[in-house]
Amino acid sequence: MVTFCYPTLKILQQLLITITHHSYSSLLTQKSQVIVVGAGPAGVTLALLLAKQGITVKLVEASRTFRRTFRGEGLMPSGLNALEQMNFSPILDRIPHRPLDAWKFLINGRLLFQVKEPIEPGGKPCTLVSQPALLEALVKEAIALPNFELLQGTPVQELVWEGERVSGVRVGGDRRLTADLVIGTDGRNSLLRQKANLPLEQQSKNFDILWFKLADSPQFEAENVFYSVVQGQHAFGLFRSSEGNLQVGWALRDKTSDWKQVNWAEQLASASPLWLANHFRTHADTLEHPVLLSVVVGHCPRWSVPGLLLLGDAAHPMSPIRAQGINMALRDVIVAANHLISPLRQREQAAIDGAIAQVQEERSPEILRVQQLQAEEATQADKLGNSALLRWGVSHTPLLKYPVRWSWLKRQRQLRQGIAPIQLDNVK
Numbered sequence: 001m002v003t004f005c006y007p008t009l010k011i012l013q014q015l016l017i018t019i020t021h022h023s024y025s026s027l028l029t030q031k032s033q034v035i036v037v038g039a040g041p042a043g044v045t046l047a048l049l050l051a052k053q054g055i056t057v058k059l060v061e062a063s064r065t066f067r068r069t070f071r072g073e074g075l076m077p078s079g080l081n082a083l084e085q086m087n088f089s090p091i092l093d094r095i096p097h098r099p100l101d102a103w104k105f106l107i108n109g110r111l112l113f114q115v116k117e118p119i120e121p122g123g124k125p126c127t128l129v130s131q132p133a134l135l136e137a138l139v140k141e142a143i144a145l146p147n148f149e150l151l152q153g154t155p156v157q158e159l160v161w162e163g164e165r166v167s168g169v170r171v172g173g174d175r176r177l178t179a180d181l182v183i184g185t186d187g188r189n190s191l192l193r194q195k196a197n198l199p200l201e202q203q204s205k206n207f208d209i210l211w212f213k214l215a216d217s218p219q220f221e222a223e224n225v226f227y228s229v230v231q232g233q234h235a236f237g238l239f240r241s242s243e244g245n246l247q248v249g250w251a252l253r254d255k256t257s258d259w260k261q262v263n264w265a266e267q268l269a270s271a272s273p274l275w276l277a278n279h280f281r282t283h284a285d286t287l288e289h290p291v292l293l294s295v296v297v298g299h300c301p302r303w304s305v306p307g308l309l310l311l312g313d314a315a316h317p318m319s320p321i322r323a324q325g326i327n328m329a330l331r332d333v334i335v336a337a338n339h340l341i342s343p344l345r346q347r348e349q350a351a352i353d354g355a356i357a358q359v360q361e362e363r364s365p366e367i368l369r370v371q372q373l374q375a376e377e378a379t380q381a382d383k384l385g386n387s388a389l390l391r392w393g394v395s396h397t398p399l400l401k402y403p404v405r406w407s408w409l410k411r412q413r414q415l416r417q418g419i420a421p422i423q424l425d426n427v428k
């Protein structure tokens with residue numbers, strides 16, 4: 001039998017700590033299996049999903065916090081279902097969220113139509129979920145895993161190539177990070193897309209939105225309604241966010257207008273029916289200065305080059321219309337995980353590069369169809385905005401309201417459920 005005296009035990013203990021620490025830190029500096037660039041909904045969920053499968057993941061994010069520019073909080077049943085499949089839906093119960101009950105469309109101060117949130121039997125409603133809270137909670141789970149590392153406040157500056165294949169990224173101070181696969185989830189203005197020379201085919205109708213926040217009132221607290229308001233050529237959407245304030249997205253038709261000089265409380269009030277105008281005037285002092293959000297909509301004919309795959313807005317920037325982008329990004333993640341987990345485990349470059357091409361093949365048809373549906377919604381709004389006669393007609397003639405309501409409802413099933421069935425394969 002071997003016995004140890006106290007000093008020997010102390011030395012052994014110290015040795016163990018040193019070995020553990022060394023292997024942990026070398027794990028973080030060695031070549032990882034995956035580098036995910038961009039910690040938005042696509043990047044964070046994919047990084048966590050892969051890390052849970054034992055794959056070593058580095059998640060590299062430019063911003064220092066998740067409270068970055070507003071990027072929407074509407075989750076459709078398709079996105080909620082994707083989170084459920086990834087076993088992330090218990091997180092939703094712990095963070096601010098708010099299911100929508102109804103949609104109201106107001107035109108020239110009159111109600112055009114109102115519909116209950118369309119819910120499939122046994123299904124879920126469109127739900128507003130605080131995006132920063134969701135991302136923070138997911139990252140918290142990931143950080144607990146020894147094979148996951150988050151580099152926050154670290155913008156990627158360049159791709160690193162080995163011949164024709166992407167083998168990593170360069171961040172500040174000429175630091176190179178290498179991996180078997182780089183996944184670009186760096187959003188609509190993706191640097192990785194540009195550096196890999198993957199062109200983006202943009203939809204011609206890109207537009208800008210001014211985003212406002214202001215105080216809510218008991219009326220908005222009691223109801224869960226998304227309002228779409230058209231008054232003359234002006235149009236805006238309004239809802240009570242999951243974080244308890246009102247948020248307004250104003251479609252900026254003329255980018256060259258001096259919108260910074262506008263008295264916005266008065267402008268919003270003058271485009272609203274009386275009850276809403278009163279709210280804007282009463283709470284004018286709480287109206288925050290607007291943020292200008294550029295909306296880019298498009299699709300990359302190629303989402304990948306060897307060693308690099310783009311997902312989410314980086315591959316197909318989505319319009320904010322009818323809350324699709326986060327949901328499409330989450331569904332990309334499921335398909336990517338299905339194709340990538342096995343080749344990533346085997347660390348075979350040829351198999352990884354074969355799998356990334358299949359991701360686009362499976363996802364493109366749904367993305368293109370959803371973008372088409374979003375464009376149809378925009379066209380309907382444009383027609384109303386451009387024709388005073390049409391606005392007058394639909395707001396005064398009940399017979400004309402029905403086709404508008406019918407064509408809106410017709411699109412909603414696919415916009416809520418997605419186009420193709422998506423199922424996450426055997427994941428822990």
Ligand SMILES: Cc1cc2nc3c(=O)[nH]c(=O)nc-3n(C[C@H](O)[C@H](O)[C@H](O)COP(=O)(O)OP(=O)(O)OC[C@H]3O[C@@H](n4cnc5c(N)ncnc54)[C@H](O)[C@@H]3O)c2cc1C
Pocket residue numbers: 037038039040041042043060061062063068070071072073074075154155156157185186187188190191209211249293294295311312313314317318319320322323324325326327328329
């Ligand atoms: C006004 C507005 C409202 C919207 N509302 C909704 C909605 O309600 N529901 C919905 O589903 N969709 C909505 N969308 C669309 C949605 O925001 C996007 O489709 C979605 O965020 C895409 O997710 P993503 O993870 O692909 O990219 P993003 O969410 O854009 O995340 C990209 C991340 O990459 C980081 N990054 C960028 N460059 C670098 C770099 N060089 N190095 C490291 N990190 C980098 C960014 O900081 C960011 O964190 C809205 C969009 C807009 C503009």
